[in-house]
Amino acid sequence: MLLATWNVNSVRARLPKLLGWLRKRRPDVLCLQEIKCLDEQFPRAELEAEGYALETFGQKTYNGVAILSRAPLADVARGFPGGEEAGARVVAASVGGVRVLNAYVVNGQEVGHAKYALKLRWLEALAAHVRGELARHPRLALVGDFNVTFDDRDVYDPAEWRERILCSTPEREALGRLTAAGLHDALRKFTAEGGHYTWWDFRTRGFLGNRGLRIDHVLLSAAALDGCRGVEIDVEARQGEAPSDHAPVIATLESPRLPGRAGPG
């Protein structure tokens, strides 16, 4: 199963690009963040025509998340307890034996801002929610735009970004408490090297010099990580006409072994 996550930065502005990308990469599940529209404004028909079932949790103008899937989505949940004050940022569903949580984490604006305090508070509530979900679903994936780098390997210029928003120690500790709940940074199963980025600033034309950050992540439970065969950041999608400022991240997950089907041995 190909499980992808992409902050599209407006699903309506990105629709031609999104349709082209879906036809090219054919993910089984795609989690979108920053759809920036109400549920009734979501381009449902166009995406269903590509063979996807979908569930949205939108709001006017800002935020908003959606899950697309080639297989039916079950047990859909919009939002989570304690996450209400920050808007439409989490949608979850079960598909292919995996519990998928799609998150758009609060940006925080700058260290010390009221929105920064909200970000830290919101991440704590999410961690508590994830602990409960993990207890019910051994195979779990928490994916999305976390707006936090794990460490300086995820930052093109650590000196410039030192203790700034997306890189501050309290944010990284909050992300650490999320993974301490029982999740693993899937990319780090395959490489310890820095320089793998998922976001580049429009304003500084950061993509041209690969001045980026890795803030979009695929976090997997131990059981899901065991079946993870690769993680790719699709940098090509950040190029071309009218791209999002984020690149998609695609994880390859093996289907779970079914009981009683161990095979010849």
Add this chain to the structure above:
DNA sequence: ATGGCTTGAGTGTCAAGA
């Protein structure tokens, strides 16, 4: 350089992103 660029809202110019 409190900027640079992009989107949504709404038709002039601001909020928000990260």
